[in-house]
Amino acid sequence: MATIAPHAPEPEMAADPLDVSRAELYRDDTWHAPFREIRAKGGIHRTEHSDFGAFWSIASYKHLVHVESLPDLYSSEAGGITIADFKEGVDVKMPMFIAMDRPKHTGQRRTVAPAFTPSEMVRMTEDVRRRTAEILDELPVGQGFDWVDRVSIELTTQMLAILFDFPWEERRKLTFWSDWAGDIELVKNDELRQQRLMHMFECGAYFKNLWDSKIGKDPTPDLISMMIHSDAMSEMDPHEFIGNLILLIVGGNDTTRNSMTAYAYGLNQFPDERAKLEADPSLIPNAVQEVIRWQTPLSHMRRTATQDTELDGHRIRAGDKVALWYVSANRDETVFENADAIQVDRANARRHLAFGHGIHRCVGARLAELQIAILLEEMAKRRLRVNVTGDPVRVAACFVHGYRSLPVELSRY
Incomplete structure (x- = not known):
C-alpha cells in the first residue's frame, strides 16, 4: 500500500540583516551598523520581506x-507617511496635510504656518x-529623577x-494620545490597532468640543482658531480633523521632547x-x-x-x-565628519x-529649536549639569526615535 509523504514545511524566509524596520534595532540602539552598511553599498537597499512588507530604504x-525634491514622483498621499500600511476593515483613514500632495497640502500647511512665524517665536519666547x-x-539637585517625565x-x-x-489641568492627555498615535508597531496586532482607533476618536471628540466653543468667536492665536478661520481647513470632515490634530500633536510633542532628552543623554556620552x-x-x-x-x-x-x-x-x-x-542620512559620513559623535561646534x-x-519640511521647526535653545540657556544660567545614572529606556519602533525614560541626577559646575 502506498504511503503519502508528509507535507513538507514551508521554507522559512531568511531574515534580511539590512531590514532596518526591526523594532529591536531602535530599542537596543543597534541601528547604526546596518545603516552604515547600506550607505557603504551606495545608500539604497530593497528589503523584500519585513513585518511591514517590501520597501526601499533610502539611507544616504x-x-x-x-527623493524629497520630487514630491509628485514620490507621493506622500498615495500610501501615507510610515511604512506601516493601511488595513481595510481595521483602520480608518484620517487624512493629514503632511500625508497630502499638492495642492491640498499647500493650502492646509499655509493655514497653520502663521503659528510658527519668526514674529510668533518672538512673542512666545x-x-x-x-x-x-x-x-x-523645581528639580532636585543631587537626587535621582526621570528626565523624560519631569523635563x-x-x-x-x-x-x-x-x-x-x-485645558491646562488635562494637558497630559496630549502626551497619551501622541504616544498611541506615533507607535507604528501597533499595526502588527489587530486588537491594539482597535485600541489606538478608540483613543484617536476620543482625541477627536475632545477637540470637537474645543472647536465648537470657538465657533463664532473672534480669531485667537491658537491652532484651533486658525483652522476655523481658514478656507482650507474650516470644513474638514471628522476623520481629516482627527488626522491633522494627530499630526500637530505628534509633531509638536515627540520631536521636541526626544531632542531635549538627547541633550541630556548625548552630552553625557561626550563629556x-x-x-x-x-x-x-x-x-x-x-x-x-x-x-x-x-x-x-x-x-x-x-x-x-507614482510611476x-x-x-x-x-x-x-x-x-x-x-x-x-x-x-541614517544624518549620520552620512560624506556630509558629517565623525558623524556618530556630538560636536557642539560642528560647522x-x-x-x-x-x-x-522640501515641501514637507517640518512646519514647527522654529518652535522646536526655540524650546530646546531656551532649555540649554536656562540650564547654563543655573550652571546645571545632567548626569545620567542608568540606561535609558528607548522607544521600540522604527518611526518615533526616542526615549521612554532616562534616570539622571543634577549637579552644578
Whole structure:
C-alpha cells in the first residue's frame, strides 16, 4: 500500500540583516551598523520581506534629498507617511496635510504656518523661558529623577496646551494620545490597532468640543482658531480633523521632547563636548542643531512611487514603498565628519535633515529649536549639569526615535 509523504514545511524566509524596520534595532540602539552598511553599498537597499512588507530604504543624504525634491514622483498621499500600511476593515483613514500632495497640502500647511512665524517665536519666547525656568527650579539637585517625565514631556506638553488653547489641568492627555498615535508597531496586532482607533476618536471628540466653543468667536492665536478661520481647513470632515490634530500633536510633542532628552543623554556620552558648551554658552544655537541631528527624533518618512522610475541604477516601480531614513542620512559620513559623535561646534550642523526637506519640511521647526535653545540657556544660567545614572529606556519602533525614560541626577559646575 502506498504511503503519502508528509507535507513538507514551508521554507522559512531568511531574515534580511539590512531590514532596518526591526523594532529591536531602535530599542537596543543597534541601528547604526546596518545603516552604515547600506550607505557603504551606495545608500539604497530593497528589503523584500519585513513585518511591514517590501520597501526601499533610502539611507544616504544625497539620495534622500533627491527623493524629497520630487514630491509628485514620490507621493506622500498615495500610501501615507510610515511604512506601516493601511488595513481595510481595521483602520480608518484620517487624512493629514503632511500625508497630502499638492495642492491640498499647500493650502492646509499655509493655514497653520502663521503659528510658527519668526514674529510668533518672538512673542512666545518670554513665556517659554518663564515656564522652563519654573520647571528647572523645581528639580532636585543631587537626587535621582526621570528626565523624560519631569523635563522633556512636561515642557513639550505645556507648549502643546498653549498652542491648542487646551485645558491646562488635562494637558497630559496630549502626551497619551501622541504616544498611541506615533507607535507604528501597533499595526502588527489587530486588537491594539482597535485600541489606538478608540483613543484617536476620543482625541477627536475632545477637540470637537474645543472647536465648537470657538465657533463664532473672534480669531485667537491658537491652532484651533486658525483652522476655523481658514478656507482650507474650516470644513474638514471628522476623520481629516482627527488626522491633522494627530499630526500637530505628534509633531509638536515627540520631536521636541526626544531632542531635549538627547541633550541630556548625548552630552553625557561626550563629556569633552559638554565641557566645551559649559565654557562657552555662545555655542548653544549650534549645539541645538547638532543635538537634533545626532538624535533625529523621527527615524523615517515614507513616500510611494507614482510611476516607474530609476534611482541611481535601481528600478523603482509604481506603487513601491520608499522609506526615507533621516536617522541614517544624518549620520552620512560624506556630509558629517565623525558623524556618530556630538560636536557642539560642528560647522555644518544646520545641514541636518531631522526636520525633513522640501515641501514637507517640518512646519514647527522654529518652535522646536526655540524650546530646546531656551532649555540649554536656562540650564547654563543655573550652571546645571545632567548626569545620567542608568540606561535609558528607548522607544521600540522604527518611526518615533526616542526615549521612554532616562534616570539622571543634577549637579552644578
